Amino acid sequence: MKLPHLNLYGRFFLLFTVTTILLVVFILMGSFSLSEKEAKKIVYDRHEALYEIMAQLVAGPIDIKKLKVEAKKNRVEIQITRGTQHWNTGGKLPTITVLQENATPLGKIYFTKVGAKYFVYTISNNTTIVVTSQIANLIVYSNGLTLWPWFAALCVLLISYKVLNSQLKPINTAINSAIQISQGNFKFRIEKHPKNDLSNLTQGLNAMAESLEQLFSSKNELLLSVSHELRSPMARMKVLLALLTHNETVSKLNSEINKMDEIVEQLLESERLKDSHKLVNLETYFLPNVLTGILDSFDNNPALRVEGTIPEIAIDIDFGRFKFLIRNLIENALTHSYSSSPVILTCSKESTELFIRVRDFGSGIEAEFLPKIFDPFSQATGVDNRNSQGVGLGLFLCKRIALVHGGELSVSSEIGKGSEFTVTLPIVEHG
Numbered sequence: 001m002k003l004p005h006l007n008l009y010g011r012f013f014l015l016f017t018v019t020t021i022l023l024v025v026f027i028l029m030g031s032f033s034l035s036e037k038e039a040k041k042i043v044y045d046r047h048e049a050l051y052e053i054m055a056q057l058v059a060g061p062i063d064i065k066k067l068k069v070e071a072k073k074n075r076v077e078i079q080i081t082r083g084t085q086h087w088n089t090g091g092k093l094p095t096i097t098v099l100q101e102n103a104t105p106l107g108k109i110y111f112t113k114v115g116a117k118y119f120v121y122t123i124s125n126n127t128t129i130v131v132t133s134q135i136a137n138l139i140v141y142s143n144g145l146t147l148w149p150w151f152a153a154l155c156v157l158l159i160s161y162k163v164l165n166s167q168l169k170p171i172n173t174a175i176n177s178a179i180q181i182s183q184g185n186f187k188f189r190i191e192k193h194p195k196n197d198l199s200n201l202t203q204g205l206n207a208m209a210e211s212l213e214q215l216f217s218s219k220n221e222l223l224l225s226v227s228h229e230l231r232s233p234m235a236r237m238k239v240l241l242a243l244l245t246h247n248e249t250v251s252k253l254n255s256e257i258n259k260m261d262e263i264v265e266q267l268l269e270s271e272r273l274k275d276s277h278k279l280v281n282l283e284t285y286f287l288p289n290v291l292t293g294i295l296d297s298f299d300n301n302p303a304l305r306v307e308g309t310i311p312e313i314a315i316d317i318d319f320g321r322f323k324f325l326i327r328n329l330i331e332n333a334l335t336h337s338y339s340s341s342p343v344i345l346t347c348s349k350e351s352t353e354l355f356i357r358v359r360d361f362g363s364g365i366e367a368e369f370l371p372k373i374f375d376p377f378s379q380a381t382g383v384d385n386r387n388s389q390g391v392g393l394g395l396f397l398c399k400r401i402a403l404v405h406g407g408e409l410s411v412s413s414e415i416g417k418g419s420e421f422t423v424t425l426p427i428v429e430h431g
Helices: 008-032 036-045 047-057 064-074 096-100 134-139 148-182 199-243 248-279 287-296 319-336 394-404
Strands: 076-082 085-088 104-106 109-114 117-124 127-133 283-286 304-307 314-317 343-350 353-360 408-414 418-426
Touching: 008 134, 008 148, 036 047, 036 104, 036 109, 036 117, 047 109, 047 117, 047 127, 064 076, 096 109, 096 117, 096 127, 117 134, 127 134, 148 199, 199 248, 283 287, 287 314, 287 319, 287 343, 314 319, 319 343, 319 353, 319 394, 319 418, 394 408, 394 418
Parallel strands: 304 343
Antiparallel strands: 076 085, 076 127, 104 109, 109 117, 117 127, 283 314, 343 353, 353 418, 408 418
16 A cells, blocks of 8 residues: 655644544444345245235336336335336336345245346235345345455555555564664664655664764874874883882872773774674683682682582683673772772683673662663763773773683672673684
8 A cells, every 4th residue: 555645743643534434334234144044044034025015016006107206215226017017217227037046035026146136026016125224235145244344444454554564564673773873883774665655764863873883993093193102102101200210209209100001902902892703812721720810819808709519510611801801890890899898700601602690789770770781981970989980991991802712701799789790702612
């Protein structure tokens, strides 16, 4: 069904109007429809009265003008045959020979069907009277067809649904585009545009995605350029500090330069991980050895505990990035915990997946901040024990690292009870 070239409002109005009219017509037809069996019963119950009415039509001379007026008034067609004379109020009706082929006697009246029309006839005073009703031919059907109006109404609803769905498809496409853009997928484009006023919406979303892609690309290029330019002066400062006499001031300056160097490296790493599938270097390691080495780097911190046993399995990881991921999660947990609260690391293997959980018992993270916690340059506010030394790239990089390993990083948190970060990694069987 192709709607005329109307605006969206006009299309919906036309669709709802046509659907409503058709549904009303079919529902009315379905409500008043009769089977042949029911129609015969009605005729049989009234056959004597019908015979009297039909007999009166031929009781005297035939007044065809009066007969036509009565036929039009009652929406019927009448044919009277007396010998070789014929009177018709409309078109020519079947002959008595044709009517008798499938006729059913109902008292003094005969009920029959010829083609798609139903007729009743009788004989009085050597005269044959045949009557067919326009209304009866609309509401009487073969015994198996009385449900067709309801089926037609259902078809109208299905067709209307498909037409409505086709009209709203661009809106669903636009919603999907908006979701993709909101999740940072600025390369997403709507390929097909509707040939109506909704094309302004879909093309506008494509233009917005393109503008945002260019904007963020420029921002990333600026960050990378600045990061690369900063590395040279920082390296020279380190050399100059190494030539100075070692004292507290030099030590502090060296520490701050190292922090700046770490931030620059994180910025560069975030950009490198965009093409992570090309750069990741996966090798097979024994999990207990890897985690033991990471835990040892915390100098036996009493707040750090391991619950349960570490599964003795081999995993395929990029060692340096995996180490950064787990270390960063533990360092965050230690930083955000209260001094007397432990940080618990647990590992478990379920089917073909490895789960590494880092749990702290700090003040927790606000619910409204949780969806943004893995966004770059984001840091929660209003939470005790959260430092402001970083730039908000740590968890963003952790998320990227988990993804490049074919896994996932998720978080759950409750204010006053702490947070738990869960790393999910696939386990590849080694023969």
